[in-house]
Amino acid sequence: MKLTVLYRGPLSSCNYGCEYCPFGKWKHTDEELAKDRADLERFVAWVEARTQDTVSVFFTPWGEALIWPWYQEALVRLSHLPHVERLAVQTNLSCKLDWVPRARAEKLGIWATYHPEWTKRHRFLAQCTKLTELGVRHSVGVVGFLRFAEEAESLRADLPADTYLWINAVKDGQEEPYTAEDIARFSRLDPLFPVNNTRHPSLGRACRGGESVISVDGEGTARRCHFIDEPIGNIYTPDFDAALKPRPCAKQTCGCHIGYVHLEYLELDRVFGSGILERVPAMPLWKARATAT
Ligand code: SF4
Numbered sequence: 001m002k003l004t005v006l007y008r009g010p011l012s013s014c015n016y017g018c019e020y021c022p023f024g025k026w027k028h029t030d031e032e033l034a035k036d037r038a039d040l041e042r043f044v045a046w047v048e049a050r051t052q053d054t055v056s057v058f059f060t061p062w063g064e065a066l067i068w069p070w071y072q073e074a075l076v077r078l079s080h081l082p083h084v085e086r087l088a089v090q091t092n093l094s095c096k097l098d099w100v101p102r103a104r105a106e107k108l109g110i111w112a113t114y115h116p117e118w119t120k121r122h123r124f125l126a127q128c129t130k131l132t133e134l135g136v137r138h139s140v141g142v143v144g145f146l147r148f149a150e151e152a153e154s155l156r157a158d159l160p161a162d163t164y165l166w167i168n169a170v171k172d173g174q175e176e177p178y179t180a181e182d183i184a185r186f187s188r189l190d191p192l193f194p195v196n197n198t199r200h201p202s203l204g205r206a207c208r209g210g211e212s213v214i215s216v217d218g219e220g221t222a223r224r225c226h227f228i229d230e231p232i233g234n235i236y237t238p239d240f241d242a243a244l245k246p247r248p249c250a251k252q253t254c255g256c257h258i259g260y261v262h263l264e265y266l267e268l269d270r271v272f273g274s275g276i277l278e279r280v281p282a283m284p285l286w287k288a289r290a291t292a293t
């Protein structure tokens, strides 16, 4: 079976302090970090044992995970497993990249978010250049607050043309809703912005969440996705696979890339192909825009 796991352990801290984020500048105790590390170790061992499957793992931490060596080592270790297909991670890209050469770089995908209030553009770009040199596929994005628009435009101008830059639409928390001009401005930077700026109707629709895509926490509790709280089982129980079955979505809408890309009717797997987790389109952007409508 093909299985994609979105892993989110107890880690919920970050070395940056974005004012709109509850995890900014939060510090864990040593005990909490040890727990996160132990949970991750157990999860990695579970993936290692699923040799009968083709597994992809997407690390979607609440805070910043890649600054911690145990996440770096997990990626290195998992990348060498023949039955692991893709490994992706969401990160602010502030970490060192000296661990990457020990991993199978062609399996790694990085979803890198640029936070102009917490790093300099040239530093962030230098990290992106390193990823390219190391052969790691990555997308780069900015949270779509209007105050970041100018910096996002500068980043777009400085990035190589073939690096996809996404803008994460702010659907709540923006002082003013986007105007038509704002949408046009962000869409010039990210032709797929209108897709992300939509809460896609999902109630009763077929979604791969809960069947071939699951969300797993540090205790092994599995849910169909990060957005529906009801557990479907625990991966560490022997009969867990029986829980993997088609389930229509139970929410009215799905508005986050890491969720709606698995909604069958949107067919976004055609747009993103093997880059679906790290958000890298598999086709030129003009074609991606046309295919996604
Ligand atoms: S970098 Fe991400 S996790 Fe860290 S404070 Fe900013 S938004 Fe939150």
Ligand code: SF4
Residues within 6 Å of the ligand: 202, 207, 208, 209, 224, 225, 226, 227, 228, 248, 249, 250, 251, 253, 254, 255, 258, 259, 260, 262, 263
């Ligand atoms: S459509 Fe979104 S909310 Fe519904 S099951 Fe899929 S990922 Fe979850």
